[in-house]
Amino acid sequence: MYSWIWRHLPGSRAVKLLEALLLVAAVVALLMLVAFPWVEPRLPFNDVTAG
């Protein structure tokens, strides 16, 4: 999977590295800003109210 992505990134080695870092940053942002806030209230481990 990762080697496939690496092979399909265009440019020189340095450019590829930059693109890979950007991809990682984009995925992390997507998780932090969209996925986690959505999934969090559906998980049962941070209920603090009685009843």
Next chain:
Amino acid sequence: MSHVQSPVRGSPPSRGRRDPVRTTVRGLGELLLTAGLVVLLFVFYEAYVTDWTSAQKQRQATAKLDDTWRNGRGLVERPVHGAGIAKMYIPAFGPDFVFTVLQGTDQDVLAVGPGHYEGTAGPGQLGNFGVAGHRVGKGSPFNSLDLLASCDAIVVEAADHWYVYRVLPLQGESDGWAAGKGTQPQCRGVAPLPGHYANVVGKTIVLPNQVDVIAPVPGQPGRSPVNRLITLTTCNPQFSARERLIVHGVLVASYRKADGKRPVELTAGA
């Protein structure tokens, strides 16, 4: 290691790019590693990132409450859901421990700060002022609730009054209270409560469905209150929602804010 020149340049035999089993196993492995990283990232999000976003919301709520009080609009019969109603100080957690308590206990409200159980008594009122707060993440207002000792102060600042609550004697401390811990200066006004309150101790761990801990008389729903209590609830143990950690306190003093002085409980740090 000696360098052996491969006869066919560019495709060393160890790559095995065309072996479907190898490709599948490697892909599966990478997927599992990725899933593990995502879970770790979620823990980081839950424990830290939510703190940053909640701190921002808490600041805004505090600014709004200050503004409301400055304009003399703090005294309302039924506070709006989600609006700040009071500030809570727990000197045992440090002089900078202050949170604006909001009306309501749903997820959106609790992401801003501790929430007042709607339908329970207000600050300083007869009955039970019930407040829920997050233990982990979202500012973690009640992270260290388990460290509270009996007689520790929980100071609530409302629109016109300061209310000083103190944690009730803990389980097992009631016997010999008057001659023992009850003699310490910070315990003035704190004693095991008589009558229907006999089973109310400073700290308990209950199951999540035990809603009667925030009843006017804790544990005895439907009974009329004769004391002014505060009850804090959070999840227990940390990172789990299996149980609830409950802290009960009793009102020992109240001061009019018009008199212009901060409670000694805050300045002395007791």
